[in-house]
Amino acid sequence: MTTSSLVFMALSWAFVLGLTFWAFGRILLKKKS
Amino acid sequence: MQKNHAHEVWGSRIGLILAMAGNAVGLGNFLRFPTQATVNGGGSFMITYFVALLLLGIPLMWIEWGIGRHGGRYRKGHIPGMFAALWRHPAAKYVGVLGLVIPLVVLIYYTYIESWTMAYTLFSITKDYWGRETQEAMVQYLQSFQSIGDASVHGTWKPFAFFVATLSINIWIVSKGISGGIERLAKIGMPLLFLFALILAVVVLSMPARPGIGASAIDGLQFIYRPDLSGLGRPGVWLASAGQIFFTLSVGMGTLQTYASYLNRKDDILLSGVATSATNETAEVLLGGSIAIPAAVVFFGVTGAVQIASSGAFNLGFATMPVVFQQLPLGNVLGFMWFGLLFFAGITSSVAMATPIVAFFREEFGFRREPVAWTLGAVVLVLGVLQILWLDYGVLDEWDYWAGTFGLALFAVVEVIVFMWIFRPENAWNSIHEGADITLPRIFKFIMTFVTPAYLLFIFCWWGYEDALPILAMDKSPDGGSYAPEAEPYILISRLLIVAFFVVFLFLIRLAWKRNAYDDRLGFTEPEDEEAADPHIAEQVVV
Numbered sequence: 001m002t003t004s005s006l007v008f009m010a011l012s013w014a015f016v017l018g019l020t021f022w023a024f025g026r027i028l029l030k031k032k033s
Numbered sequence: 034m035q036k037n038h039a040h041e042v043w044g045s046r047i048g049l050i051l052a053m054a055g056n057a058v059g060l061g062n063f064l065r066f067p068t069q070a071t072v073n074g075g076g077s078f079m080i081t082y083f084v085a086l087l088l089l090g091i092p093l094m095w096i097e098w099g100i101g102r103h104g105g106r107y108r109k110g111h112i113p114g115m116f117a118a119l120w121r122h123p124a125a126k127y128v129g130v131l132g133l134v135i136p137l138v139v140l141i142y143y144t145y146i147e148s149w150t151m152a153y154t155l156f157s158i159t160k161d162y163w164g165r166e167t168q169e170a171m172v173q174y175l176q177s178f179q180s181i182g183d184a185s186v187h188g189t190w191k192p193f194a195f196f197v198a199t200l201s202i203n204i205w206i207v208s209k210g211i212s213g214g215i216e217r218l219a220k221i222g223m224p225l226l227f228l229f230a231l232i233l234a235v236v237v238l239s240m241p242a243r244p245g246i247g248a249s250a251i252d253g254l255q256f257i258y259r260p261d262l263s264g265l266g267r268p269g270v271w272l273a274s275a276g277q278i279f280f281t282l283s284v285g286m287g288t289l290q291t292y293a294s295y296l297n298r299k300d301d302i303l304l305s306g307v308a309t310s311a312t313n314e315t316a317e318v319l320l321g322g323s324i325a326i327p328a329a330v331v332f333f334g335v336t337g338a339v340q341i342a343s344s345g346a347f348n349l350g351f352a353t354m355p356v357v358f359q360q361l362p363l364g365n366v367l368g369f370m371w372f373g374l375l376f377f378a379g380i381t382s383s384v385a386m387a388t389p390i391v392a393f394f395r396e397e398f399g400f401r402r403e404p405v406a407w408t409l410g411a412v413v414l415v416l417g418v419l420q421i422l423w424l425d426y427g428v429l430d431e432w433d434y435w436a437g438t439f440g441l442a443l444f445a446v447v448e449v450i451v452f453m454w455i456f457r458p459e460n461a462w463n464s465i466h467e468g469a470d471i472t473l474p475r476i477f478k479f480i481m482t483f484v485t486p487a488y489l490l491f492i493f494c495w496w497g498y499e500d501a502l503p504i505l506a507m508d509k510s511p512d513g514g515s516y517a518p519e520a521e522p523y524i525l526i527s528r529l530l531i532v533a534f535f536v537v538f539l540f541l542i543r544l545a546w547k548r549n550a551y552d553d554r555l556g557f558t559e560p561e562d563e564e565a566a567d568p569h570i571a572e573q574v575v576v
Contacts, residue, residue: 005260019307020312020314
């Protein structure tokens with residue numbers, strides 16, 4: 001796998017995972033408070 | 034004016050998000066997405082895909098949640114009622130007919146496709162297709178299952194039996210209600226779906242290159258994520274990615290709105306909408322992209338995988354994957370997981386399609402949930418049998434085009450205009466922020482008012498010009514080919530059936546409004562004491 005493809009894949013995965021963790025993190029924090 | 038408060042509630046916020054995500058995560062996440070990414074240039078597709086997610090998908094998700102929750106204030110869980118609550122005009126309820134016909138049509142053929150996944154779950158665990166180790170042999174196996182009259186492999190009774198079983202499970206779940214049926218299914222089905230997908234992704238990505246082929250699963254990922262940006266100048270790539278975002282989030286169907294109608298004004302919809310979209314995207318990009326195409330690349334090489342993807346998503350899922358499983362240790366268990374996850378992806382979407390119709394009959398005619406659900410099941414059974422018998426004539430593709438492609442785009446255009454323009458941007462913006470856990474940057478108000486409608490109108494007009502008109506005139510078929518002369522009468526009958534659904538539902542809407550003495554110009558009356566009017570609200574989990 002080329003480095004540029006790897007970077008592109010990592011960015012795509014980081015975006016969707018980041019959005020997921022951010023959203024559920026906010027929900028869980030709200031629940032605790 | 035609300036004579037019947039047939040309203041239910043969600044048991045918990047996580048249950049709601051799982052059900053919403055289950056509604057969104059469907060067969061398209063695991064079959065359509067990798068196919069689209071592969072045939073539309075990988076990297077270019079992914080860039081345009083994320084742009085469409087931000088400008089089209091997530092804004093539409095918020096708009097649909099907003100329409101649904103606003104309708105729920107007046108105890109309206111169906112689109113005619115929701116539109117009438119937003120737009121005090123006699124036409125509003127009739128425009129909302131789209132939100133009853135589209136989910137019904139899609140429910141009929143989608144349940145049939147879902148029954149294939151149930152059948153293949155069983156065929157996998159029992160090793161029924163073992164020994165058919167080539168793509169051609171598995172395509173023949175699939176065609177024999179689908180095609181009535183081709184009993185070379187499967188008995189004629191099989192597609193009917195699996196369809197009846199799948200439909201019965203669907204209707205049973207719907208008959209148990211929102212909290213007792215749909216939410217419970219989501220809480221079981223969604224974790225299992227993610228578990229199965231994760232195991233399969235790990236197995237596939239750890240597969241070494243095979244002798245004679247020389248490509249590894251990582252080469253499959255390389256193929257999807259190659260940063261080829263040359264496609265950014267091609268409108269087709271932008272349309273394909275926008276279409277994928279559209280289908281994958283289940284917008285334009287009328288189902289997300291019905292789920293959201295079971296919320297109250299104190300519940301957040303913005304953060305929950307993001308969580309739902311993000312869960313769907315994780316299932317699609319991370320898992321959906323890491324299973325079928327990488328597996329096909331290992332066994333058929335990059336060129337072979339592209340050919341398979343170009344021949345259709347079903348060949349990839351129902352022929353290529355079984356070929357792969359036969360070569361792997363515990364392949365029957367992996368096959369069970371693959372088709373099991375497709376089944377869960379399908380059923381969590383199909384039960385959602387039934388809910389607007391059930392809500393309409395319960396709320397407007399006062400019927401009990403169980404009889405409505407089972408009557409709907411009987412209608413779907415009769416028309417689903419037609420789908421089975423007429424599959425070879427392209428009737429399923431025809432319905433999928435008019436309801437599942439063109440219809441969704443049309444409905445989305447209409448709902449954005451009703452919510453953002455007729456209801457007015459300021460009202461819409463304030464409405465979606467009621468009870469919100471996050472505050473959206475103001476730029477999203479501009480996006481939802483102008484960019485999302487423009488994006489949608491462009492897609493709708495493009496598809497209308499490129500496909501809808503030639504298909505309507507029967508100059509080309511939905512798959513890009515031409516209609517066989519012997520298929521044309523069946524295609525025309527299938528179109529007349531869709532027209533008949535519109536006529537029947539328009540009549541029922543008129544009947545409902547007369548029966549309940551609704552005044553279109555006055556709108557609905559909001560229950561004065563919300564908690565007193567709906568005892569379930571006290572039980573709602575408002576995080």
